[in-house]
Amino acid sequence: MYSLFDGSGYMMGMHGLGWLGLLVLLVLLVGVFLSGQGRSMDRSGDRRETPHEVLRRRLASGDITVAEYEERKAVLDRDSSRSA
Known part of the structure; x- marks a missing residue:
């Protein structure tokens, strides 16, 4: 066995x-x-835009006016200073 x-x-x-x-x-x-x-990369491998970059791009492409840009940028700056 x-x-x-x-x-x-x-x-x-x-x-x-x-x-x-x-x-x-x-x-x-x-x-x-x-x-x-x-995780900060999107599916194509490029990094994601920050909110400020999106805002600058929209201003450059004519999606928003300078006044809208300044108003939205102030909100982003205010929100980022609160979270920091």
Whole structure:
């Protein structure tokens, strides 16, 4: 009768495919962790615009007037000084 641990190597630690599966799982977990690190990036890989940058861009494109720009910028500056 054979024992499971008779020195023949059967059931002695993980088999080769078990180690490979563990390695694949580890790589996937590291990949998920690293993909969560770039939350300030949008899907295209570019960083997101700050509210001030959006406001400047809208002024430059003519979406808002200078008076609207100054009014909205004052609100952003006031809100940012409160949160700081």
